[in-house]
Amino acid sequence: MDLENIKEKAAAAKELIAERATELAATAGDFIEQSVGNRIDGGLFEAPVLEDEAETNVWYRVPIEDGMAGDGSGFHIYIKKGTTENLCIFFSGGGVAWNEKMASLPVTGGRVAAWQPNYYWNNLRPFTQIMNINVGITETRDFNPFHDWSFAVITYATGDFHLGSNTFLYKDDDGQEQVLHFVGHDNFRLSMERIKELFPEPGRLLIAGDSAGAFATPALSPEVIDDYYSDVPEITLFSDSAMLLRAGWRDTIKDMWNAPESIYEPIHTSNITADWYEHMTKKYGSRCKYLYASSTHDYLLSAFINEERSGEYYTDEATQAEYAASLRRMYERMSSFDEKMHFFIYDYRMPAIFGRGGTIHTAVRSPHFYIPGPGGATMSQWLFDAVGGNLYDVGTDLI
Numbered sequence: 001m002d003l004e005n006i007k008e009k010a011a012a013a014k015e016l017i018a019e020r021a022t023e024l025a026a027t028a029g030d031f032i033e034q035s036v037g038n039r040i041d042g043g044l045f046e047a048p049v050l051e052d053e054a055e056t057n058v059w060y061r062v063p064i065e066d067g068m069a070g071d072g073s074g075f076h077i078y079i080k081k082g083t084t085e086n087l088c089i090f091f092s093g094g095g096v097a098w099n100e101k102m103a104s105l106p107v108t109g110g111r112v113a114a115w116q117p118n119y120y121w122n123n124l125r126p127f128t129q130i131m132n133i134n135v136g137i138t139e140t141r142d143f144n145p146f147h148d149w150s151f152a153v154i155t156y157a158t159g160d161f162h163l164g165s166n167t168f169l170y171k172d173d174d175g176q177e178q179v180l181h182f183v184g185h186d187n188f189r190l191s192m193e194r195i196k197e198l199f200p201e202p203g204r205l206l207i208a209g210d211s212a213g214a215f216a217t218p219a220l221s222p223e224v225i226d227d228y229y230s231d232v233p234e235i236t237l238f239s240d241s242a243m244l245l246r247a248g249w250r251d252t253i254k255d256m257w258n259a260p261e262s263i264y265e266p267i268h269t270s271n272i273t274a275d276w277y278e279h280m281t282k283k284y285g286s287r288c289k290y291l292y293a294s295s296t297h298d299y300l301l302s303a304f305i306n307e308e309r310s311g312e313y314y315t316d317e318a319t320q321a322e323y324a325a326s327l328r329r330m331y332e333r334m335s336s337f338d339e340k341m342h343f344f345i346y347d348y349r350m351p352a353i354f355g356r357g358g359t360i361h362t363a364v365r366s367p368h369f370y371i372p373g374p375g376g377a378t379m380s381q382w383l384f385d386a387v388g389g390n391l392y393d394v395g396t397d398l399i
Contacts, residue, residue, distance in 0.1 A: 047078060047129060054081040054198070057140050057147070059133045062194055067187045069157040070106070070122035070180050077191050078133050079198055080140070082150040086387075087202035089195065089224060090153045092132055093211025093362065095120030096244075096304075097159035098252045101311070103170040103180045106159075117313040120159035120212075122180070128155070136365035137208070137380070143370065145384040150202070152195040154213075158184040162216035164257030182257045188220060196228050204234040206387055210362040211300075214242035218276035218290075219263050222283065236387045237280065238291040240364040242273040243323070243330055244304050274334050281338040291386055292334060293344040293379065296324050296398050299358030320358045328399040344382050345395035346373040374398060 050060035059080050067075030097103045097120050106122035121128060132138070132153050137146050156162060164182030172178050207224055209217040217239045225235060246252075249272045254264045266279035277290055297320035305322060307313045327345075334341055348360045348368050363369055369380050374395035382394050 045129075046126065047133065050079065054079065056081050056083055059138075059140070062198075064187065064190050064194060067190050068181050068183050069124055070120065070159055070182070071157075072179065072181055073123045075155070075157070075187055076124060077155055077194070078129075078151070078153040079195070080133075080138075080151040081198075083148045084150070085201075085203035086146075086149040086206070087199045087204070088137070088146065088149050088151050088206040088208060090138070090151060091162055091207075091209030091213030091216040091220070092153060092156040093209065093213045093241075094128075094131075094156040095159060096161060096212055097168075097180065098246070098248070098256065100170040102307075103159065103168060104172050104178070117307075119313075121157045122159070123157050124155055128157070131365070136363070136367070136369035137383075138365060145380055146206075149206075150199055152191070152199065154188060154191045154195075156184065156212055158182055158187065160184040160257040160259075161212050161219065161253075162188050163219060163253055163259040163263055165260075166256065166258035168256065184216075184257075185220075185259055185263075188216075189223075192224065192228050202229065202232055204236075204387065205229055205232045206236045206238065208236075208238040208240070208364065209242075210240040210364050211242070214239035214362075215244075215273055215276075217242075218273060218280050221280060221288075222262065225284070225288075234387070235284075235287065236289040236291065237277075238293070238364075238383060238386075239273060239277075240293045241295070241298060241301065241362045242292075243271065243294060243298075243327060244301055244308075245270040245326060246272075246308055271330060271333075274330055277334055277341070278337055281341065285338065286340055288340070289386060289389075289391060290338060290341040291344070291383065292341070293346070293363065294327055295359035295361065295363070296327065296345060296347045297321070297357070297359045298323055298361050299350050299356060300361035302358060315356050315358055317357055324399055331396060331399060340391060342386060342391045343393045343396055344373075344377075344379055345398050346379070347395070347398050348373065 047059045047061045050062050061076045062079055063076045069075050102119040105117050105119050107118040160182040162184035164184045165186050166182040168180045207221050217237055221237055247270050250264050250267045253259045267275050299315050302319045302323040303313050303315040305319050350358050363379050372378055377394045
């Protein structure tokens with residue numbers, strides 16, 4: 001056998017091993033998701049449905065009549081009644097879809113585990129509870145400085161940053177026509193009506209979000225403030241990880257998602273989060289406090305850079321470095337908006353087993369919320385200080 005044949009056989013063997021490894025990872029991921037979901041569904045760990053008066057420090061599911069997930073299934077939010085007059089409205093993350101390909105590939109445990117393209121959660125199956133409550137800022141134990149706050153978590157499974165009011169037809173992998181309901185804004189408005197009933201007059205308001213919800217925070221805060229909580233004296237906005245540069249955002253949000261004009265009108269650059277915060281600071285000035293956080297080399301958002309550029313969902317060192325450079329430019333722009341605009345930049349690394357490098361994606365609803373980062377500071381204390389009026393930056397030297 002000549003050397004060339006040996007090399008070809010070795011390459012074929014490596015390719016087969018990689019394919020089998022991907023298959024095994026996908027199978028394991030699906031199994032884990034299903035197992036966790038089964039443990040939650042109808043069990044002791046599932047948040048009960050709110051039927052009467054809420055007990056303090058207990059998480060409840062609140063079904064939203066007429067609300068809808070992306071696949072047409074039901075929609076609910078989570079609420080917790082605290083022991084203070086403070087309220088956090090939290091917009092959950094969960095991916096995005098801006099074309100037919102992305103619409104056809106919602107998240108599954110298998111796709112995540114095998115690092116196969118997966119772009120957004122399309123329903124609120126039981127597994128999603130673990131991403132929404134009892135972690136990070138939503139912890140009920142007293143080591144969380146926000147444990148005594150009331151919370152309303154606006155869940156997310158529509159692929160539209162909570163902004164849409166449309167239906168989108170696409171074809172799945174089998175060529176069958178499917179529908180994705182971009183109804184995040186509809187869900188938001190329905191949810192806010194219920195939240196206002198449950199928490200009519202908070203003394204202090206934190207509007208926050210991670211990932212997709214971090215985009216929603218500055219985009220939807222004007223509606224939260226003007227239409228529901230105009231009399232609240234102290235308001236803070238906080239976005240954790242919302243930098244995804246695209247020239248086509250305005251068209252997507254206006255035409256594909258059919259968002260209200262008030263949402264897409266402020267967009268004038270490829271950085272929609274910065275555009276929305278710019279709009280907020282001009283409209284509300286020092287009435288609000290404005291906070292932004294991100295990891296330096298976000299493994300997940302950097303993968304979307306390649307998705308937008310080449311249609312391939314992957315991350316690597318070069319793309320992560322590109323993300324870090326863009327984050328620096330974002331910081332330089334946003335820090336000029338208002339004296340109450342402040343930042344928490346962190347560099348918690350992805351586990352080595354992940355094998356793709358980079359830093360984590362979001363910290364506010366993870367154990368990293370409490371883990372000392374740059375200079376020994378924790379996001380939990382930085383955020384708690386900020387809502388109380390003690391504003392400062394952490395970790396900006398990392399970029």
